[in-house]
Amino acid sequence: MEKKTIVIGVIGADVHAVGNKILYRAFLDAGFNVVNLGVMVSQEEFIAAAIESNASAILVSSLYGQGELDCRGLREKCDEAGLKDILLYVGGNVVIGKQDFSEVEQRFKEMGFDRVFGPGTLPEVDIAALHEDLHLDD
Amino acid sequence: MKPVLLIDFGSTNTKVTVVDLESERLLGTAAAYTTVQTDVGDGLAEAISKLEAQTGKLDYVERYACSSAAGGLKMVTSGLVPELTAEAAKMASLGAGAKIIKVYSFEMTEDDAAEIENAKPDIVLLVGGTDGGNTECILHNAKTLAGVKGAFPVVIAGNRNAARQCSEILSPTHQTFICENVMPKFGQLNIEPTQKQIREIFLDRIVSAKGLTKASELISGILMPTPSAMMKAMRLLAEGCEGESGIGELLAVDVGGATTDVYTIAEGKPGKANTVYKGLPEPYVKRTVEGDVGMRYSVHGIVDACGIAKIAELSGIEKNRAQEMVDYLGSHTDALPQDEQWERLDHALASMAIDTAVTRHVGKIEEAYTMLGVTYVQSGKDMTRCRQIVVTGGSLIHTRETDRIAAHALFDPQNPSSLKPQRARILVDRKYILAGMGLLSEYYPEIALRIMKRELSDEGEQVSAMTQTAPQFTPDMPSGCCGMPV
Numbered sequence: 001m002e003k004k005t006i007v008i009g010v011i012g013a014d015v016h017a018v019g020n021k022i023l024y025r026a027f028l029d030a031g032f033n034v035v036n037l038g039v040m041v042s043q044e045e046f047i048a049a050a051i052e053s054n055a056s057a058i059l060v061s062s063l064y065g066q067g068e069l070d071c072r073g074l075r076e077k078c079d080e081a082g083l084k085d086i087l088l089y090v091g092g093n094v095v096i097g098k099q100d101f102s103e104v105e106q107r108f109k110e111m112g113f114d115r116v117f118g119p120g121t122l123p124e125v126d127i128a129a130l131h132e133d134l135h136l137d138d
Numbered sequence: 139m140k141p142v143l144l145i146d147f148g149s150t151n152t153k154v155t156v157v158d159l160e161s162e163r164l165l166g167t168a169a170a171y172t173t174v175q176t177d178v179g180d181g182l183a184e185a186i187s188k189l190e191a192q193t194g195k196l197d198y199v200e201r202y203a204c205s206s207a208a209g210g211l212k213m214v215t216s217g218l219v220p221e222l223t224a225e226a227a228k229m230a231s232l233g234a235g236a237k238i239i240k241v242y243s244f245e246m247t248e249d250d251a252a253e254i255e256n257a258k259p260d261i262v263l264l265v266g267g268t269d270g271g272n273t274e275c276i277l278h279n280a281k282t283l284a285g286v287k288g289a290f291p292v293v294i295a296g297n298r299n300a301a302r303q304c305s306e307i308l309s310p311t312h313q314t315f316i317c318e319n320v321m322p323k324f325g326q327l328n329i330e331p332t333q334k335q336i337r338e339i340f341l342d343r344i345v346s347a348k349g350l351t352k353a354s355e356l357i358s359g360i361l362m363p364t365p366s367a368m369m370k371a372m373r374l375l376a377e378g379c380e381g382e383s384g385i386g387e388l389l390a391v392d393v394g395g396a397t398t399d400v401y402t403i404a405e406g407k408p409g410k411a412n413t414v415y416k417g418l419p420e421p422y423v424k425r426t427v428e429g430d431v432g433m434r435y436s437v438h439g440i441v442d443a444c445g446i447a448k449i450a451e452l453s454g455i456e457k458n459r460a461q462e463m464v465d466y467l468g469s470h471t472d473a474l475p476q477d478e479q480w481e482r483l484d485h486a487l488a489s490m491a492i493d494t495a496v497t498r499h500v501g502k503i504e505e506a507y508t509m510l511g512v513t514y515v516q517s518g519k520d521m522t523r524c525r526q527i528v529v530t531g532g533s534l535i536h537t538r539e540t541d542r543i544a545a546h547a548l549f550d551p552q553n554p555s556s557l558k559p560q561r562a563r564i565l566v567d568r569k570y571i572l573a574g575m576g577l578l579s580e581y582y583p584e585i586a587l588r589i590m591k592r593e594l595s596d597e598g599e600q601v602s603a604m605t606q607t608a609p610q611f612t613p614d615m616p617s618g619c620c621g622m623p624v
Contacts, residue, residue: 005270013508033270035324040414040506048219064509095564103599105590125525 005055007046009037011045016063026123032130035124043074047081056085056134057099060113067094067137068107075112087133089126091117127131141165141196144574145203146364149210149589152181155574156196161584164593166192167569201579206364211238211276211340214259216283217243218266218275218424223296225418226320227265227292230295230329232425234336235366236261245275246282255286262290262312263303263332264537267297269322280304284311291339295332306571315339323438327419337362358590363426367576368392369401372528373423375590376403379583387524389500389559391492391547392572393531395471396435398428398491400499406519406557413503417517420501424519426497433487434471434535437464440487452486455479457525462487485543490532493546501557516557524559528594530567540566541597548600561601565594 006027010020012014017039024036035049046058062070071090078086090113095104105116115129131137139158145152153169170184170365177203180463189194213236217224226245232236239257254262262283267275276296283292284307291313295302298319305314318331345360361367368390378384387404402424408415428440441449447462450457463483467473501518529544530534537543544564550556571593579586 003270013506013513015510016514035268038414040416040513045416048222051266051272052222052266052321053324054273055271099371111498 002132003031003033004057004136005033005035005053006020006057006059006130007035007049007053007055008061009041010061010063010112011041011046011064012062012064012068013040014062014066015070016038016061016092018022019063021059023059023123023126025038026127030123030127030130032082035048037085043070046074047077047083047129049098050083051081052101052111055086057089057130059089059091061092062090065093065096067092071108071111071113078112087115087130088113089115089117091121091126093119140199141195142578143186143196143198143201144577145185145201146573147182147203147205147207147360147425148366149200149207149362152185152408152518153570153573154182154185155569156189156193156198156570157198157574157578157585157589159582159585162588164195164571164589167191167574170175176526199267200581202205202580203360204362204364204573204577205345205360208387210365211235211336211363212237212239212260213255213260213263213336214239214254214261215241215263216246216265216274216279216407216409217241219243219295219340221417223265223267223321224322226327226329227263227295229327229418229421230332231336232427233332233369233421234342234415235363235369235425235597236336237427242279245278248282251282251286252285255288258288259290260343260379261336262292264292264294264440265296267300267310267319267322269298269319269538271297271324273297273300273303276300276304277307280307281619284308286311291315291343293317293332293335293339295335298322298612325418327421329421335447337366361577361580362615364573365399365427367573369423369425369576370401370579371572371576371586372401373403374579374583374587375528375594379579381584382587382591384467384587385526388526388528389521389524389529389547389562390530391496391544393488393491393495393529393533394432395532396429396432398431398495399529400426400428400495400498402519402521402524404521404524407519408503408514408516409520409523410514412512413516414506415516417469424499426495426499428498431491431495433465433484433531434467435576437468437487440490440494443541444490449483449486452489453479453482455483457484458574481537484533485537485539488531489546491533492529492543493550496558497553497556499554502555502556503557512526518557520557520561522557525561525562526565527559527600528567528572535566535568535570541565541600545600548623563599565591566595566597569593569597 027034108116144155145442151169154163155167168189196595206580213231220243250411301316390401392399451458500521503516549558549560575586
């Protein structure tokens with residue numbers, strides 16, 4: 001099987017570095033080529049990295065509550081940059097306070113994200129989702 | 139005595155430097171006006187006769203030359219994303235001593251192809267995609283370039299998965315060279331193999347194409363483009379060699395008539411633990427060329443960058459008069475300062491040329507407010523801790539105001555986000571020997587280094603031209619504290 005490339009990073013002015021490193025390690029071990037952009041990543045950086053590396057998916061993390069603002073328009077910019085149909089995932093504490101997750105999920109899906117993961121999601125869950133969406137086991 | 143002749147074929151001047159290998163001394167320097175249209179040999183002969191008027195007749199044991207004649211090493215580069223592989227291609231070419239005509243990113247158009255055909259580059263560098271990454275763009279651009287007329291070779295240094303195919307597309311019309319990817323992995327710079335290849339092509343093909351072979355019969359070899367010689371000299375001066383220590387990290391500025399070149403030999407990594415680095419990693423030996431910043435041909439670029447009010451303020455010349463004088467210099471590119479007022483204008487222009495070029499070369503730091511307090515975001519090199527600045531160029535070496543002009547390379551509290559050196563010793567290349575020493579260092583690094591250490595005149599330490607206060611951004615976090623939330 002050809003190795004798939006994914007781009008990961010923590011969006012916005014968010015400096016939560018530890019979860020990002022754990023995800024990086026988990027995705028590497030799961031057999032992906034991982035471009036890890038680290039913390040404080042702008043939408044433009046995600047897109048530029050995905051173009052150069054011909055990535056199949058962009059996985060956005062957000063822990064500090066401003067994720068909704070930071071993620072708005074990412075799908076549109078991907079379309080504009082020629083990254084048609086690239087998979088977009090988002091995960092973490094993506095909104096402020098305790099909100100009903102199904103509503104949050106719905107909002108991010110309307111913004112063009114293919115999958116939304118709540119707080120405390122284990123890496124195995126994301127990996128399984130990637131396998132399914134990228135048809136790696138077909 | 140064992141005199142070695144070092145020659146720099148420039149576009150308007152041939153400069154010669156002679157050193158004695160036995161006494162490790164500089165014997166003399168001279169320059170003569172030349173054009174490649176006639177015969178570079180004439181200019182060389184005239185420069186040597188001027189030189190020997192000072193030193194007496196010499197019997198040279200070796201002769202080496204560098205060249206920026208006939209427009210220098212003209213390159214066009216093409217990459218994918220502007221701030222990623224296209225930037226890496228630009229850094230690779232500048233670091234190889236090239237003059238970049240244009241940098242293209244994404245897929246080239248028919249118009250771009252026509253533009254390249256007219257520009258008549260010496261070499262085209264084709265990159266794009268990380269290894270295993272995007273191949274569409276580089277393949278498209280290879281097809282476009284294949285249709286461009288001209289005898290230029292193409293260096294292919296992009297996604298390795300597409301390299302062979304690019305070469306097949308291009309080889310019917312152009313000679314091709316495949317190198318390792320300039321960006322094999324995202325954010326990883328690998329520009330040395332490409333630079334080595336560019337230099338080999340320069341030696342094999344460009345030297346003869348530029349009509350320099352007539353001159354090269356007289357000399358032991360044309361070794362490199364002049365900017366490469368400068369860069370070699372700066373690297374040697376900073377790092378030292380076996381038997382002679384260097385002076386440490388440095389920043390160098392060469393203010394010319396058409397361009398201002400800046401070199402840094404420094405890591406420039408973030409100085410504080412709570413700083414996040416963004417963007418491409420920078421090469422340890424970095425060269426930038428500001429094509430719009432120069433004392434004559436590009437004098438209007440200086441004014442565009444800083445405003446005529448600033449030139450008026452620094453020179454003490456009324457604004458309208460200053461503008462008139464700048465216009466005159468732009469159309470009289472061989473003009474030298476005629477009186478004290480013209481000198482003041484040149485000082486102001488040189489100061490702003492240095493300010494603009496160094497600010498563009500060094501990195502930036504910005505404050506970012508996060509939920510957990512202030513974090514700093516750095517891009518480019520942090521040169522605040524660099525303590526040495528080397529300056530060269532006519533406007534700096536023929537004046538006693540060198541230190542005041544050069545101080546504009548230093549940190550400016552008015553622009554605290556620019557990571558220029560906070561204070562530094564100013565070293566001046568009064569005799570124009572740097573390119574020559576770069577050449578000499580190819581075979582006699584120890585001697586070249588000792589001569590540079592002796593000949594570069596030390597103007598003493600300068601602190602920021604404006605005030606002596608420390609920069610505002612200095613975070614008061616204790617060092618060693620990671621500052622990163624979990």
